Amino acid sequence: MIKLKRVGQYAFLILASILSVFPLIYMLIAATNKSVDVIKGKMIPGNYLIENFKSLMAQQDVGGAMWNSFKYAIVLTVISLIICSLAGYGFEIYHDKGKDIVMNIILLAMMVPFAATMIPLFQMFSSAKLLNTTMGFILPTISTPFLIMMFRQSARSFPHDIMEAARIDGLNEISIFFKMFFPTMRSTYAAAMTITFMNAWNSYLWPKVIMSDAKSMTMPMLVANLKAGYVTDYGVLMLAVLLCSIPTIIVFFLLQKSFAEGITGAVK
Amino acid sequence: MSKPKKMNLNQKQNLSGWFFLAPAAIMIALMSFLPMLKALILSFKTGIGTNMTWTGITNYVRMFQDAVFMQSLKNTFLYLIIQVPIMLILALILASMLNDKHLRCKGLFRTMIFLPCATSLVSYAIIFRSLFAVDGFVNTILIKLGLLNTGYNFLAHPNSARIIIIIALVWRWTGYNMVFYLSGLQNIEYSVYEAAKIDGASPFKIFTKITVPLLKPTILLTAIMSTNGTLQLFDESVNLTAGGPANSTITMSHYIYNMSFKYVPNFGYAAAMSYLILILVAVLAFVQMKVGDKRD
Structure with missing residues (x-):
């Protein structure tokens, strides 16, 4: 009886794992095959990868889109981590009634759907000449309630006597943050980095709104543009999807643990 | 001094x-x-560019006479009512299966089920679009198995297109929610489970009497997050079905985008629709919190 249950449990988990991974395997294999073979349902890797790559490069500026995506995502991640960790630290370490009220107001911003701010943001950014710029990409999500909350939570475990000792040693408040808090909170920074980078890399609606110039296009936009043709070249399309997914999959495997901690950490 | x-x-x-x-x-x-x-x-104005004039609540009234908007509202709620529960229950079952000390390859299972989270929303929408295309992989297999004579155009029929969106959403987000439950389960003493097993409780009973009640705060959180996410669906509607056939799978955010940037821009009307989403997010979060509190 117990053995039967075990078998059922393994069978369910194996099935779930296969279903989870299959679409990605399909993508991987399709990227190496001719479109006609993909349509025939060929499920073994082919030797058409280079051809697909050449044909993709001829159609789209992959290098440019990759560069843009990396540039936007990295700039956003760095600035966002600095601003939000400073805030989370400020809210927790120096907390008083006034700051708690401000924190609660900030948490309300979590409820605001992007569709509701998108049009005014577009108007504001177009009159500030921020369309098609890195600044335009990063500003709306440079400060997020989620990250502030995450850093506030981690600042809770930052010992107060260390601060007192540092103050007696003559460190000012800013140096305490950079010299004491920053190095001890490495794992929180790793988690925040993973999440922010992934969100920035994957974002689609906002870049679609403000990046009208082909030169400012991001990878997800490039992939979405490819499907517009009448005849879909599946090999080329899946190669583009693969290229768009490689950075996030690498980040996922390198930082899987901190990613998992990050998405759940802020809610504990 | x-x-x-x-x-x-x-x-x-x-x-x-x-x-x-x-x-x-x-x-x-x-x-x-x-x-x-x-x-x-x-949302109380109408016009184009700098030529905006006050129009009162016209935009809000128009919303409820707009067939496409009503369709997008229906679709969003359909995804909410069907997809969110399936996904959360599946994630709960997977998490409680993985929270087993005697299970082998736990890390491998977790990584594989969590992996869909690493793909961008546009990417997975396009992968699913290719899988379910007329000449796509699923049709090829169904024809080879003799279940179909010619490819079925899943994305050209409203109901099958909606089902594909639901399948895709479940695929992308189940592992994500599972990770929340796994971390919540770590706060529950494992001895509680051992004791229940010694007392002869069935796995189903353990699941409904121990796991679900103790995970309630986490379940509430994931329910609110998923509701919020579903009300804002955009990438899937645009890239998987393009809202079609004939706007039958379009989501609210997608329609707002079309109204602002694709058709002749009508920012006032689009803003009014976006306010409805804002109100829905707030009301549903409030209801869920109330329901979540009551079961205490």
């Missing part, structure tokens, strides 16, 4: 606290609350 000096130090620290949080707070005010206010004003 020492007392005023200490007060001074406290004040100084208090002030540096405000300096620390000011940049983030100001950015949220400028990038969330200010646009929100502007959208509210916009």
Whole structure:
């Protein structure tokens, strides 16, 4: 009886794992095959990868889109981590009634759907000449309630006597943050980095709104543009999807643990 | 003499606290609350560009006479009512299966089920679009198995297109929610489970009487997050079905986007529709919190 249950449990988990991974395997294999073979349902890797790559490069500026995506995502991640960790630290370490009220107001911003701010943001950014710029990409999500909350939570475990000792040693408040808090909170920074980078890399609606110039296009936009043709070249399309997914999959495997901690950490 | 000096130090620290949080707070005010206010004003106006005139609640009235908007509202709720429960229950079952000390390859299972989270929304939408295309993989297999004679155009029929969107969403987000439950389960003493097993409780009973009640706060959180996410669906609607056939799978955000940037721009009307989403998010979160509290 117990053995039967075990078998059922393994069978369910194996099935779930296969279903989870299959679409990605399909993508991987399709990227190496001719479109006609993909349509025939060929499920073994082919030797058409280079051809697909050449044909993709001829159609789209992959290098440019990759560069843009990396540039936007990295700039956003760095600035966002600095601003939000400073805030989370400020809210927790120096907390008083006034700051708690401000924190609660900030948490309300979590409820605001992007569709509701998108049009005014577009108007504001177009009159500030921020369309098609890195600044335009990063500003709306440079400060997020989620990250502030995450850093506030981690600042809770930052010992107060260390601060007192540092103050007696003559460190000012800013140096305490950079010299004491920053190095001890490495794992929180790793988690925040993973999440922010992934969100920035994957974002689609906002870049679609403000990046009208082909030169400012991001990878997800490039992939979405490819499907517009009448005849879909599946090999080329899946190669583009693969290229768009490689950075996030690498980040996922390198930082899987901190990613998992990050998405759940802020809610504990 | 020492007392005023200490007060001074406290004040100084208090002030540096405000300096620390000011940049983030100001950015949220400028990038969330200010646009929100502007959208509210916009929603009572009509016109193009700088030629906007007050129109009262016309935009809000128009919304409920707009067949496409009503369809997008229906679709969003359909995804919400069918997809969110399936996904959360599946995630709960997977998490409680993985939270088993005697299970082998636990890490491998977890990584594989969590992996869909690493793909971008546009990417997975396009992978699913290819899989379910007329000449796509699923049709090829169904024909080879003799279940179909010619390819079925899943994305050209409203109901099958909606089902594909639901399948895709479940695929992308189940592992994500599972990770929340796994971390929640770590706070439950494993001995509780051992004791229940010794008392002869069935796995189903353990699941409904121990796991679900103890995970309630996490379940509430994931329900609110998924509701929020579903009300804002965009990438899937655009890239998987393009809202079609004939707007039958379009989501609210997608329609708002079309109304603002694809058709002749009507920012006032689009802003009014976006306010309905805002209200729905707030009301549903409130209801869920109330329901979540009651079961205590």
